[in-house]
Structure formats: C-alpha cells, structure tokens
Amino acid sequence: MSKSTLDRILQAQGFGARKWCRNLIAEGEVSVAGETVTDYRREFETDQLVFSVYDEEWLYREHLYIALNKPVDYECSRKPSHHPGVLSLLPEQFSHRDVQPVGRLDHDTTGLLLMSDDGAFIHAQSSPKSHIPKVYVATTHAPVTDELVSKLLGGVKLNDEPAPLAALVCNRLDEHRLEIVLEQGKYHQVKRMLAAAGNHCEALNRAQIGQLTLAALELDEGEWCYLSTEQMALLVA
Numbered sequence: 001m002s003k004s005t006l007d008r009i010l011q012a013q014g015f016g017a018r019k020w021c022r023n024l025i026a027e028g029e030v031s032v033a034g035e036t037v038t039d040y041r042r043e044f045e046t047d048q049l050v051f052s053v054y055d056e057e058w059l060y061r062e063h064l065y066i067a068l069n070k071p072v073d074y075e076c077s078r079k080p081s082h083h084p085g086v087l088s089l090l091p092e093q094f095s096h097r098d099v100q101p102v103g104r105l106d107h108d109t110t111g112l113l114l115m116s117d118d119g120a121f122i123h124a125q126s127s128p129k130s131h132i133p134k135v136y137v138a139t140t141h142a143p144v145t146d147e148l149v150s151k152l153l154g155g156v157k158l159n160d161e162p163a164p165l166a167a168l169v170c171n172r173l174d175e176h177r178l179e180i181v182l183e184q185g186k187y188h189q190v191k192r193m194l195a196a197a198g199n200h201c202e203a204l205n206r207a208q209i210g211q212l213t214l215a216a217l218e219l220d221e222g223e224w225c226y227l228s229t230e231q232m233a234l235l236v237a
C-alpha cells in the first residue's frame, strides 16, 4: 500500500512532467472516483486507484505487462528507422514509462510480443537461462520435407554460433508451413536456421511464449492487452 499526491501519480503513470500534470489537474481534466480534483497536492492510495484524464479511465499500474499482436512492418527497436515502432501501437503515455519490447521480432515477423517497463521481468524473460520456449509458425518457400524437419531437430550450424542450434520441437503443418519451437532467441534465428537447412522463410508468426498462446488472447493484428496474473503465470519454461 502506498499513498501519493495526484501530480506524482500522473507523472508515474506517464502523463508527462510534474509541471504538465499539475496544469492538467488545475484545468479540471483529472478526476478520481468520478470527482474532479483540482488540487494536485491531494493524496490517494495508489493500489486499485481508478482515475480519469480527459474523460478516459485508467487503473493505476505500478508496472505495465502487455501483450501485442504485432503486425508486419513495425520495428521493435527503440529508434525505428524504416518503419514505425511497436510503441506507436500503445497509448502515448506508455512511451514515457520506458516500456520496451521483451526481446525482438523482425519488422516482417508478426505475432505475440510482450512489452513491459519492469526491468526485472524483461531480464528474466529474455535471459538465455530462462529456457522459456517460443513457438513460431514459419511459411517456407520450398515444401517442408522430412529431411528439413530432421535437420532442424538435429541442429544446424549458423555463422557466429559456436555450436549447432536445434529446434526443441518441429512439426510439419502443411506443405509450406512448419511449427518450430525454440528456447533461444538468437538474431534472425528461425530464418537463419531454415536457410542453413536448405529452405527459405517467407513469413513468420510467433504463436506462443511459454504456455501463453496468442490465440487465447484473441487480439487482432495491432491490438494489445494487459496481461492478467494468470496469463503472466503461463510465461514459464
């Protein structure tokens, strides 16, 4: 439980610098439990606090844990150069909270992307020690053969990698689609593994992280949601 003044609360939630938040409050743009509050010094208990800014309601969240269904042609980098960044798909104030993608998907990869402003969570999820499996569906240029599946399961050698990398699971879904499960997250790993095994990845979708499936989240491309405690508990090895 912790109490804070309204200006500090808005600042912590990403609504801008303290001075800006004080102005918003003085101008009557902020309400708490249906009551307009114009004194920025008023203190509120932050746990479960619901407040409105410009008539839009928000729940106070100490940290943000978000799942996005990433569309093609969005970049995960902090300073996107050729396409818009994934942060542009979230409410503007989240970018003032240092929300970052947890790991990266290529600009042309779609699917489940976690985002958060909790450094410990980001580190735990992206650490190679976490062994959290990621499930991808790759569309291949050449047909998926038994030989391709066995090469990916047996391990393929990639440039700059000391040891061969193998898929944990690899299943042919149809003539040109393959489900591949990895526990590492090396640069362009699926595409490079497919190339090393003699095929080419034409499209890639991340369908699952740990036990959390994109399908269960029912997000259209470009949509996002907060993760519940139950959903967070599925992000395990």
Ligand code: URA
Pocket (backbone or CB within 6 Å): 104, 105, 106, 107, 109, 187, 188, 189, 190, 191, 192, 204
């Ligand atoms: N592997 C890739 O090649 N690209 C991604 O975006 C994710 C995994």
